[in-house]
Amino acid sequence: MSARSSAVGRRSRTRTAELGMWIFLASEVLFFGVLFFAYIMGRLHHPQAFAAASRHTDLLLGSINTAVLLTSSLTMALAARAARGKRWRPCAGLLAATFVLGLIFLTLKLLEYHEDFDQHLVPGVLFSLVSADRSGLEQFFLTYFVTTGAHAVHLLVGLGVVAVLTVRVIRARAQLPTEMVEVGGLYWHLVDIIWIFLFPLLYLVSRT
Amino acid sequence: MSRSKQAEPRLIAYFGVWLALMVLLSLTIASSFVPIGHWNLAINLLIAVLKALLVAVFFMRLRDSSPLIRLAAVVGIVWLCILVGLSLTDVLTRGG
Numbered sequence: 001m002s003a004r005s006s007a008v009g010r011r012s013r014t015r016t017a018e019l020g021m022w023i024f025l026a027s028e029v030l031f032f033g034v035l036f037f038a039y040i041m042g043r044l045h046h047p048q049a050f051a052a053a054s055r056h057t058d059l060l061l062g063s064i065n066t067a068v069l070l071t072s073s074l075t076m077a078l079a080a081r082a083a084r085g086k087r088w089r090p091c092a093g094l095l096a097a098t099f100v101l102g103l104i105f106l107t108l109k110l111l112e113y114h115e116d117f118d119q120h121l122v123p124g125v126l127f128s129l130v131s132a133d134r135s136g137l138e139q140f141f142l143t144y145f146v147t148t149g150a151h152a153v154h155l156l157v158g159l160g161v162v163a164v165l166t167v168r169v170i171r172a173r174a175q176l177p178t179e180m181v182e183v184g185g186l187y188w189h190l191v192d193i194i195w196i197f198l199f200p201l202l203y204l205v206s207r208t
Numbered sequence: 209m210s211r212s213k214q215a216e217p218r219l220i221a222y223f224g225v226w227l228a229l230m231v232l233l234s235l236t237i238a239s240s241f242v243p244i245g246h247w248n249l250a251i252n253l254l255i256a257v258l259k260a261l262l263v264a265v266f267f268m269r270l271r272d273s274s275p276l277i278r279l280a281a282v283v284g285i286v287w288l289c290i291l292v293g294l295s296l297t298d299v300l301t302r303g304g
Contacts, residue, residue: 200240
């Protein structure tokens, strides 16, 4: 009887933790929504400049990074599945894989930023692109750096979460509540979804 | 409650979703090189929404979540649409 009631308690706690994370994610959607709105305003007012500026982003690195992040969502979902089945060894391995993929994403993003700095694509006095609508070009890259920067910070937080989960799964195993992997995974997937929208809006404005 | 009764999705299903995501990524990149004007934006956004839905429904398990969790998942998007929509009614209808 007591075992059964504790099982019920655990189940409802799982749902509470998941619900809490979803509500937090809704607030994150609104946070990024403001940045997306800034993008919409810029693109409405400077359509040609946004198209021209977008061609200066690195499509190859951006595409590879999108594939890397989508794959990290797969390993994260598989890690949560392993945790639900109490298969802790594969769970730890999949979490570690997610961490490595996230690290690859951030490394490539930093390489790309380095490239952008070298080509003087940072808005300001040294901004190198010339056109009749220079402020439109600068606005695109301002939006680019702010949105991808905010995304990178979120990914960094995600890396911290995944690292802690990996260590705890290796150390604690049976004592670890499975919903921890589940809830951490929800956050990771949201960061992936934000990138799913950033990628076409920043890299694919005009490639024809 | 309903989740505990439901069987865990098969492993192959996860790889199927991943494959679909990769195909959609290739499609969105390839379609960008076809000159079809505003349709490029429409296709890119449609594919982004499809990819986000795949991640949310399968990887984030909205497929077998309780109605309460599904409600929490859509509420942020709904509010965002209201805020952006109402703001755009101003921006898009200003003369000159």
